[in-house]
Amino acid sequence: MEANNNFARQLQGLPEGQSLENCPVRQVMQGIFSKWSTLLLQALGERPYRFGELRRLVPDISQRMLTQTLRDLERDGYVYRTVHPTKPPSVEYGLTSLGQSMLVPLKELVDWATSNFSDVRAARDAYDADANG
Amino acid sequence: MEANNNFARQLQGLPEGQSLENCPVRQVMQGIFSKWSTLLLQALGERPYRFGELRRLVPDISQRMLTQTLRDLERDGYVYRTVHPTKPPSVEYGLTSLGQSMLVPLKELVDWATSNFSDVRAARDAYDADANG
DNA sequence: CAGAATCCTCTACGATACTG
DNA sequence: CAGTATCGTAGAGGATTCTG
Numbered sequence: 001m002e003a004n005n006n007f008a009r010q011l012q013g014l015p016e017g018q019s020l021e022n023c024p025v026r027q028v029m030q031g032i033f034s035k036w037s038t039l040l041l042q043a044l045g046e047r048p049y050r051f052g053e054l055r056r057l058v059p060d061i062s063q064r065m066l067t068q069t070l071r072d073l074e075r076d077g078y079v080y081r082t083v084h085p086t087k088p089p090s091v092e093y094g095l096t097s098l099g100q101s102m103l104v105p106l107k108e109l110v111d112w113a114t115s116n117f118s119d120v121r122a123a124r125d126a127y128d129a130d131a132n133g
Numbered sequence: 134m135e136a137n138n139n140f141a142r143q144l145q146g147l148p149e150g151q152s153l154e155n156c157p158v159r160q161v162m163q164g165i166f167s168k169w170s171t172l173l174l175q176a177l178g179e180r181p182y183r184f185g186e187l188r189r190l191v192p193d194i195s196q197r198m199l200t201q202t203l204r205d206l207e208r209d210g211y212v213y214r215t216v217h218p219t220k221p222p223s224v225e226y227g228l229t230s231l232g233q234s235m236l237v238p239l240k241e242l243v244d245w246a247t248s249n250f251s252d253v254r255a256a257r258d259a260y261d262a263d264a265n266g
Numbered sequence: 267c268a269g270a271a272t273c274c275t276c277t278a279c280g281a282t283a284c285t286g
Numbered sequence: 287c288a289g290t291a292t293c294g295t296a297g298a299g300g301a302t303t304c305t306g
Contacts, residue, residue, distance in 0.1 A: 008172060008191045020193045025171065028246035028253055033166040035299070038158065043140070051268050057140045060153045062300050067269060077256025088267040089306085098252055105245045108238040113161035119231055120161055123210025168279075184288050195280050200289065221287040222286090 031076045032106060036061050036069045041095070042110065044079060045103050048094030078102060164209045165239065169194050169202045174228070175243065177212060178236050181227030211235060 008020060032038065036058070043049060043057055055066060070093055073079040078099030084090045095103065165171065169191070176182060176190055188199060203226055206212040211232030217223045228236065
């Protein structure tokens, strides 16, 4: 019995004959792990925020990417967007129940990253030192 | 009291005065979520594999990216690499204890993605349909 | 206030060819 | 077998300017 070419598919819960390009796991993951999404999801996990509040909360993000990331998160169903027709307008963003559900395992990974960053950094430094030595 | 500019830093466990660019959480995350890393980590979570075995396991990956992803995972301390000086050479890859530790929360996220993909897809379809309507 | 539009850069990734 | 080296492309993301 040779190595099974469908192993990767099985790992990702992919039905037979479907490409890895459309892999469910990857599709979900790529939505969560754009440059700013994890940070924004964590912020919205505390309470809903308005657009301008989020800008001040995460001053390093460009306006363009804030808009786009929020749109992507909205599209995937993690975030709702409510426009209050005031003047000037005010827009509120918050987590949907799907977003709250997803944030649970995501937070565990974030916690792991926080707790084990020193080990990762040490491994990196050792690897790089070895390459230069 | 205006919105606190250091909120994002606090969320990511960043000490005062340190840039988000070097944020521990993001540094760890970006290592885990390159295009192929999650898949490879899951594979190596089963048992160690040789380079060629991994290629056959994940036929869609290019040789270049397989090498590079494994190197990155090795650099971050998740994966070990053992060269057996046979002829022709054989190289074994496997999870370190750090990698096994990280795979625990990662798997929970993968499981969430698998379980909730239909909801995410439904949200996407609804969003896209609305945009075209 | 909350964005849309445009332009530009940088890097992730793939394809291909070669090697100890 | 397990890579390295080189080239080319698409997309992510930043900076800037304009608007209902």
